[in-house]
Amino acid sequence: MVDLDRKHNIEDIAELAGVSRGTVSRVLNNHPSVSDHTRQKVLDVIEKLNYRPNFSARHMRTDSSNLVGFGLITDEVITTPYAVEMIRGAQEALWARGKVMLVVNAGYDADLTEASLEALLERRVEGIIYAAMYHRPVDVLPQAASVPIVLTNCFAADRSLPSVVPDEVSGGYAATKHLLEKGHRRIGFINLGDTGRGVPPPLPASNGRLEGYQKALREYGVAFDPALLHYTNQTPECNYRLSCDLMRMSDPPTAIFCGNDRTALGCYGALSDLGLRVPEQVAVVGFDNFKDIADGLWPPLTTVQLPHYEMGKWAVEYLLSGRGIQDEPVQQLIDCPLVVRESA
Amino acid sequence: MVDLDRKHNIEDIAELAGVSRGTVSRVLNNHPSVSDHTRQKVLDVIEKLNYRPNFSARHMRTDSSNLVGFGLITDEVITTPYAVEMIRGAQEALWARGKVMLVVNAGYDADLTEASLEALLERRVEGIIYAAMYHRPVDVLPQAASVPIVLTNCFAADRSLPSVVPDEVSGGYAATKHLLEKGHRRIGFINLGDTGRGVPPPLPASNGRLEGYQKALREYGVAFDPALLHYTNQTPECNYRLSCDLMRMSDPPTAIFCGNDRTALGCYGALSDLGLRVPEQVAVVGFDNFKDIADGLWPPLTTVQLPHYEMGKWAVEYLLSGRGIQDEPVQQLIDCPLVVRESA
Numbered sequence: 036m037v038d039l040d041r042k043h044n045i046e047d048i049a050e051l052a053g054v055s056r057g058t059v060s061r062v063l064n065n066h067p068s069v070s071d072h073t074r075q076k077v078l079d080v081i082e083k084l085n086y087r088p089n090f091s092a093r094h095m096r097t098d099s100s101n102l103v104g105f106g107l108i109t110d111e112v113i114t115t116p117y118a119v120e121m122i123r124g125a126q127e128a129l130w131a132r133g134k135v136m137l138v139v140n141a142g143y144d145a146d147l148t149e150a151s152l153e154a155l156l157e158r159r160v161e162g163i164i165y166a167a168m169y170h171r172p173v174d175v176l177p178q179a180a181s182v183p184i185v186l187t188n189c190f191a192a193d194r195s196l197p198s199v200v201p202d203e204v205s206g207g208y209a210a211t212k213h214l215l216e217k218g219h220r221r222i223g224f225i226n227l228g229d230t231g232r233g234v235p236p237p238l239p240a241s242n243g244r245l246e247g248y249q250k251a252l253r254e255y256g257v258a259f260d261p262a263l264l265h266y267t268n269q270t271p272e273c274n275y276r277l278s279c280d281l282m283r284m285s286d287p288p289t290a291i292f293c294g295n296d297r298t299a300l301g302c303y304g305a306l307s308d309l310g311l312r313v314p315e316q317v318a319v320v321g322f323d324n325f326k327d328i329a330d331g332l333w334p335p336l337t338t339v340q341l342p343h344y345e346m347g348k349w350a351v352e353y354l355l356s357g358r359g360i361q362d363e364p365v366q367q368l369i370d371c372p373l374v375v376r377e378s379a
Numbered sequence: 380m381v382d383l384d385r386k387h388n389i390e391d392i393a394e395l396a397g398v399s400r401g402t403v404s405r406v407l408n409n410h411p412s413v414s415d416h417t418r419q420k421v422l423d424v425i426e427k428l429n430y431r432p433n434f435s436a437r438h439m440r441t442d443s444s445n446l447v448g449f450g451l452i453t454d455e456v457i458t459t460p461y462a463v464e465m466i467r468g469a470q471e472a473l474w475a476r477g478k479v480m481l482v483v484n485a486g487y488d489a490d491l492t493e494a495s496l497e498a499l500l501e502r503r504v505e506g507i508i509y510a511a512m513y514h515r516p517v518d519v520l521p522q523a524a525s526v527p528i529v530l531t532n533c534f535a536a537d538r539s540l541p542s543v544v545p546d547e548v549s550g551g552y553a554a555t556k557h558l559l560e561k562g563h564r565r566i567g568f569i570n571l572g573d574t575g576r577g578v579p580p581p582l583p584a585s586n587g588r589l590e591g592y593q594k595a596l597r598e599y600g601v602a603f604d605p606a607l608l609h610y611t612n613q614t615p616e617c618n619y620r621l622s623c624d625l626m627r628m629s630d631p632p633t634a635i636f637c638g639n640d641r642t643a644l645g646c647y648g649a650l651s652d653l654g655l656r657v658p659e660q661v662a663v664v665g666f667d668n669f670k671d672i673a674d675g676l677w678p679p680l681t682t683v684q685l686p687h688y689e690m691g692k693w694a695v696e697y698l699l700s701g702r703g704i705q706d707e708p709v710q711q712l713i714d715c716p717l718v719v720r721e722s723a
Contacts, residue, residue: 111467112457113457113463113466114464114466114467114470116460116461116463116669116671119457119458119460122457122458122484123458126484130486130491135483135485135491135494135495135498137481137482137502138457138482138484139479139480139481139482140466140467140480140482147474147479150479151479154479158502271675271676271679274675275677297671297675300672300675300677301677303647303648303651304647304676304677304678307651307677308677327460327641327672328644328671328672328675330615331615331618331641331644331645332615332644332648333615333618333619333644333645333649333651333652334648335615
């Protein structure tokens with residue numbers, strides 16, 4: 036029996052996966068001779084055991100060229116708090132194979148992005164992940180073709196590179212369906228709008244979440260009421276005011292779907308000022324599962340998970356699978372599931 | 380006249396700083412022949428103009444060895460949302476000099492930290508910043524002596540390496556003094572405690588903030604009342620319950636100083652449930668200036684700024700100044716100023 040509490044080695048993985056040590060080693064070194072089925076079985080055990088290969092100096096001296104796996108370029112993922120779980124997802128998938136990931140932040144500057152890419156390529160990375168802070172189309176990087184690359188939380192407008200993005204429609208649908216199942220029929224939606232203008236923006240997040248909201252309403256035979264849809268410029272004042280506006284309607288909603296968790300902060304403030312209790316009098320659902328807000332609010336916020344961790348992990352596994360430069364560029368969608376807490 | 384809106388070049392900087400082009404170039408290349416006074420004058424202009432050197436491919440080909448400046452190793456700064464501004468502070472200081480920063484996250488694993496350090500040193504970085512997610516002592520890295528290093532938001536227990544950390548006392552003092560100036564004399568303090576135990580932890584943040592709280596009380600002749608001091612394990616339930624406990628005292632506080640902004644979330648929830656308005660009936664001050672919470676809450680939260688950006692910037696400038704391997708290891712404190720919003 037393998038003791039799940041102690042530090043593990045390759046023998047443990049082999050035993051639990053029912054394969055040989057050599058097979059585990061081949062999976063860790065990404066050898067193409069392992070079948071997809073076996074590879075997945077081994078990776079599942081590695082994840083279950085939270086196995087980390089030996090990063091000691093001795094290992095490094097014998098195998099230092101193998102140490103750095105991928106380079107990860109971000110626009111501002113590592114300088115803003117919203118999508119850091121992408122880094123963790125990618126990193127843990129690489130750590131499981133004894134590899135370190137070099138990260139460079141490049142802002143939104145094309146020259147700097149190019150320079151960062153060159154800096155990573157010069158430093159012998161095996162692959163590149165380009166990760167965006169918010170879901171959006173990006174320009175294709177000219178040097179991208181020289182090394183396997185995956186776009187994460189973004190996509191090439193011409194779909195010429197593989198990408199992994201959230202399935203925003205699934206998230207809008209999950210949030211709205213949950214409220215419908217709880218009996219709500221008047222569901223306000225404060226969607227993400229352009230900063231300062233409060234109009235529908237061309238954002239995949241806004242458009243997809245609205246599509247999911249409308250899809251769920253249709254399934255339950257509830258007519259879409261445009262008066263229940265607002266767009267926030269995401270300032271606290273706007274989030275607060277739109278929530279008040281919704282609740283002061285002659286036929287106010289019994290539930291509010293907030294386009295992100297920060298919007299829910301202003302919404303909670305408005306409901307508190309109006310003397311309305313969450314969820315007894317008004318149910319609230321957020322979007323992002325930005326844990327410091329969602330899990331810190333009282334009552335804790337029911338919200339939709341943006342699959343940042345899963346996207347980072349998917350990107351590494353896609354590159355390691357060797358499919359990065361061979362097949363059609365995959366445009367992978369990852370589901371946005373509901374996280375039920377206490378606000379709806 | 381230099382037009383502040385267009386893209387700038389070295390001539391603009393020279394003109395505004397009143398120095399020669401060559402001097403600007405020497406500052407950008409960190410040449411030791413420039414006096415501290417002149418260096419600072421040039422850096423101030425660079426910051427004012429938001430100048431970025433040319434990162435184009437041509438620049439890189441002629442000068443690619445100069446492109447990568449520092450390596451930054453973090454425990455989990457880039458995989459958690461709390462201290463990302465440190466990365467931005469360091470990065471913008473390096474960008475101003477045409478340099479890219481390579482970042483590696485190493486978790487809390489000593490072998491992995493060592494491996495990350497080796498990976499960066501092999502890749503010809505000029506200096507290393509080791510940045511911690513929360514203010515704490517760290518073990519000294521054995522290879523650290525081979526390249527200039529600064530510890531950021533952490534320090535060597537034996538003070539053998541230069542470090543830059545927040546002045547926690549200044550923050551606790553600023554928060555409490557603000558409340559005292561507003562006339563409050565019964566000020567509850569929900570300080571950061573050990574997870575799950577609610578007792579005083581050996582954290583520089585908790586100890587320093589408490590010291591600042593007591594210092595301000597003394598200055599205003601207010602006796603310290605231990606019944607007003609609680610320690611939260613930082614779960615939402617605990618933050619909520621401790622806030623309720625304070626307000627249900629026979630002589631309740633008129634203001635609550637929360638050990639961090641997340642604590643303020645639970646505190647707002649408790650005050651809302653008790654029908655108490657912020658700030659009219661109870662004033663609330665947070666700590667961190669974690670903007671998504673502090674600026675997203677309604678009413679927006681008055682809080683104390685953790686100087687993450689400034690620490691990152693300080694670390695780069697310290698290393699670029701060439702002092703990293705010569706002088707006594709500096710233990711730099713950075714002030715934690717109050718950010719006044721609407722909750723107190």
